[in-house]
Amino acid sequence: MxxxxxxxxxxxxxxxxxxxxxxxxxxxxxxxxxxxxPGTAFSMSVAVTLVMVVATAVTHPIYTYLxxxxxxxxxxxxxxxxxxxxxxxxEIVLKRFIKPVYNAxxxxxxxxxxxCAVLGVTMLNITENMxxxxxxxxxxxxxxxxxxxxxxFAGVRSKIENADVPExxxxxxxxxxxxxxxxxxxxxxxxxxG
Amino acid sequence: xxxxxxxxxxxxxGLIAGVGLALASKYxxxxxxxxxxxxxxxxxxxxxGACGYSGxxxxxxxxxxxxxxxxxxxxxxxxxxxxxxEILGVELTSEPKVAFIACKGNCEKTLNxxxxxxxxxxxxxxxxxxxxxSCSYGCIGFGDCVKECPFDAITLENGRPIICEDKCMACxxxxxxxxxxxxxxxxxxxxxxVNCSNKQKGAPVVKNCKVSCVACKLCEKACxxxxxxxxxxxAVVDYSLCTGCGKCVSxxxxxxxx
Numbered sequence: 001m002x003x004x005x006x007x008x009x010x011x012x013x014x015x016x017x018x019x020x021x022x023x024x025x026x027x028x029x030x031x032x033x034x035x036x037x038p039g040t041a042f043s044m045s046v047a048v049t050l051v052m053v054v055a056t057a058v059t060h061p062i063y064t065y066l067x068x069x070x071x072x073x074x075x076x077x078x079x080x081x082x083x084x085x086x087x088x089x090x091e092i093v094l095k096r097f098i099k100p101v102y103n104a105x106x107x108x109x110x111x112x113x114x115x116c117a118v119l120g121v122t123m124l125n126i127t128e129n130m131x132x133x134x135x136x137x138x139x140x141x142x143x144x145x146x147x148x149x150x151x152x153f154a155g156v157r158s159k160i161e162n163a164d165v166p167e168x169x170x171x172x173x174x175x176x177x178x179x180x181x182x183x184x185x186x187x188x189x190x191x192x193x194g
Numbered sequence: 195x196x197x198x199x200x201x202x203x204x205x206x207x208g209l210i211a212g213v214g215l216a217l218a219s220k221y222x223x224x225x226x227x228x229x230x231x232x233x234x235x236x237x238x239x240x241x242x243g244a245c246g247y248s249g250x251x252x253x254x255x256x257x258x259x260x261x262x263x264x265x266x267x268x269x270x271x272x273x274x275x276x277x278x279x280e281i282l283g284v285e286l287t288s289e290p291k292v293a294f295i296a297c298k299g300n301c302e303k304t305l306n307x308x309x310x311x312x313x314x315x316x317x318x319x320x321x322x323x324x325x326x327x328s329c330s331y332g333c334i335g336f337g338d339c340v341k342e343c344p345f346d347a348i349t350l351e352n353g354r355p356i357i358c359e360d361k362c363m364a365c366x367x368x369x370x371x372x373x374x375x376x377x378x379x380x381x382x383x384x385x386x387x388v389n390c391s392n393k394q395k396g397a398p399v400v401k402n403c404k405v406s407c408v409a410c411k412l413c414e415k416a417c418x419x420x421x422x423x424x425x426x427x428x429a430v431v432d433y434s435l436c437t438g439c440g441k442c443v444s445x446x447x448x449x450x451x452x
Contacts, residue, residue, distance in 0.1 A: 062207070071200050078207055085211030089218055096222035164313070 007137050010130075014141020016189040020117050021149040023186060027117030031149060032175060034108065041154040042147070044108045049143025051112050052121050054090065055083045056139035059122045060132050079122050087113045117146060153182055229281060230258035236277035237270055242344050244268040244365030257282075268364045269345075290382040291364040293347075293357050297333040297376050298389040298405040298450070301353035304328050305402065320373035328402040331392040333376055339368035385438030386422070388429045390450045395427045407450045416445035 018024060021031045027048070034044045059079050067074055091109050094102040102109075112118060121142040125135040156178050165174050234254035241249040245266035247256055256262035257278065264278040271290060310319055310326035316338040324330040335353035347361035348368065359382065369377045376391050390407040392399050399406045409427035421435035422442050429442075429450065443451045 066203060070196065071203060074200055074204060078204060081204070081208055081211060085215060088215050092215070092218045092222050095224050099224075162313075 005130075005134065007134070010134055010137045011141045011144075014138055015145040015148060016186070017191070019145040019149055019186055019189075020121065020142045021146055022183040024120065025183075026120040027115055027146060028179075030108075030111070030115065030117075031153065032172075032179065035150055035153045035157055038151060038154040038158070040108075041150040043104055045143070045147030045150045047105045047108045047112055048115065048117065048146050049140065051083070051087055051090065051109075051115075052118050052139040052143045052146075053136060055079075055086055055118055056122050056125060056135050058082055058086060060125060060135045063126055064132075075123065075126065076119075079119055083118055083122070084113050117142070149182070153179065156182060230254050232281045233257050233264075233278055236274050236281065237267055238274060240269045240344070242269055242363070242365045242367065244363070244367065268366070271363070291379040292359050292362045292382045292384075293364060293366070293368055293377055294380045294384075294387060295333065295339070295355055295357060295372075295376050296378065296388060296391045297329075297331075297354070297374075299327065299329055299332040299354065299403050300335065300351075303404040304332060317371070317373045325373075329392055329399075329406065331374060331390075331394070332403060333374065338371045338373070339377060342368050342371045381433050384433060385436055385440065386431050386442060387452050388431055388450060389452055390428065393426045393428050405449050408448060410447070412445045412447065413442035413451060416441045 014020075020026050021028065030044055030048070035041045059082055062078065062082065063072075063075065067078065087109060091102070094105070094109070121139050125138055128138075130138055157175065160174055160178060169177070231254075234250060237250040237254060239250050243249065245253045245262065245268075247253040247262070253262060253267065257264050264282060265275050267274045267278075268291075305328035307323060307326055307328050310322070312318060312322075314336045316325070316334040316336045319325045319334050319336060325334040327334055333354055335350065335355070337348075337350045337355055339355050340348045340350055344365065344367060345361050345363050347358045347363070348355045349358070350356075364379050364382075366379055369375075369379070374391065380387065388407065389405065390403075392403070392406045395409050399408050407428055409424050409429075411424050413422045413429050414424050418439065418441065419435050419437050421432045421437070423430055423432070445451075
């Protein structure tokens with residue numbers, strides 16, 4: 001990716017063609033774990049989007065000015081460290097200043113500390129050679145893509161709840177099959193936005 | 195040398211993050227009410243929602259703020275109540291309650307209107323001609339309440355849910371799931387129960403169920419304290435007036451009162 005790639009293309013790619021969950025298979029854990037109800041799926045997605053953007057805003061400068069070019073191999077460990085600290089900090093700040101948001105996100109915020117989608121998007125920003133602004137929009141797009149996948153899948157799962165599923169497929173098996181089908185449908189977006 | 199710098203970079207970033215978090219948690223700490231924490235510890239932590247709050251945390255906060263009565267915790271019962279009242283410094287009592295299903299109909303006592311083949315759920319079945327059971331007020335018997343009960347206190351026997359009163363914590367979760375609204379909470383030390391919810395009168399009631407209330411008012415006449423009344427063709431007991439004499443039970447010809 002070069003420096004002239006437009007913001008629109010980044011957003012389109014992040015949400016549809018290179019969807020975090022359904023094309024890159026990152027963040028499968030919350031995708032399967034928290035998608036039972038649209039409400040909780042939405043809360044989780046908002047938390048993920050928030051953390052993704054803030055984490056990118058911090059990790060991108062650290063990589064560009066501190067680690068590059070000599071210590072690039074420290075990328076993973078430093079990013080994990082920074083993301084874990086940021087999530088804790090966001091939690092403290094939200095609890096202090098915006099209590100309703102803190103209550104709404106609840107347990108989901110600390111869970112994101114160890115979410116591979118957040119680490120994934122910060123590292124992909126680096127491997128794709130994005131500049132700072134592009135990285136921020138890519139993180140936003142990844143978060144929105146995560147939200148889209150979560151909400152779509154929450155809808156699918158609420159339908160499964162009322163469906164007559166064969167005994168041997170009940171529970172997780174049918175969820176995985178449904179996830180595969182939703183993922184397959186996103187293959188249709190391949191090619192859009194170049 | 196290079197590895198040394200790498201270690202320093204990671205260590206410094208870790209140190210900054212650690213100190214930052216320590217400062218943040220100190221200067222932006224939200225004071226938690228000491229009472230609230232104590233009350234939370236006194237609660238059983240089942241997060242059953244019987245109190246009407248999101249969980250034990252939410253309930254503890256409401257009690258500490260004085261917004262909720264301290265006797266709402268059903269699983270905690272007497273123990274939790276006495277602990278909470280100790281923390282709050284007030285004297286409180288509660289009467290233990292138990293869930294009760296106001297229908298005696300089962301596979302033998304009621305008829306089938308039609309043969310139902312579909313999702314084995316009372317809510318689903320009740321959508322079709324008010325359910326397959328001949329009495330349109332009665333229990334459908336697919337056990338929506340059984341599935342809902344967090345304490346395994348309800349079991350299905352012969353097409354009718356039976357509540358084990360020892361296991362029932364009176365959390366009330368089964369009340370909203372019953373499409374016929376048969377379940378209510380009654381005092382645990384109850385004397386008389388009306389085991390029917392049919393509000394019809396006369397012949398159709400007798401035809402549809404062998405153990406239905408036909409609103410004959412014999413119980414009303416037998417009761418000396420005026421605790422039992424027939425309203426909307428159905429006997430209703432006022433437990434605050436009931437003396438537990440049992441005269442209505444022997445007066446009932448159809449075995450509705452137990």
